[in-house]
Amino acid sequence: MSKLHIRKDDTVIVLAGSDKGKTGKVLKVLVKDERAIVEGINIVSKSAKPSAKNPQGGIIKQEAPIHISNLSLIDPKSGKATRVAIKREGKKIIRIAKKSGEEIK
Structure with missing residues (x-):
């Protein structure tokens, strides 16, 4: 899974x-x-x-x-479909939109 x-x-x-x-x-x-x-x-x-x-x-x-x-x-910036990148800051996982680089909340 x-x-x-x-x-x-x-x-x-x-x-x-x-x-x-x-x-x-x-x-x-x-x-x-x-x-x-x-x-x-x-x-x-x-x-x-x-x-x-x-x-x-x-x-x-x-x-x-x-x-x-x-x-x-x-994508929070453009409003269009985007893929997702995962970034780790310590134990916290942050999702980032591939198109604009903005954080997805």
């Missing part, structure tokens, strides 16, 4: 698939599956039985996981 270049609360752009070009905030990263759930991306319809939370039941639209390889971080 390798370390992933995308973390929760990062802003990413979709590189491939039906949502190509859309941007969103990462809600959850599934490290074991190498997937991420991104806000407003890869929306699927799911049918739900009536429950205490949803007494009506019916069809619910929600985000499905998308593979990490289809996502790229957004």
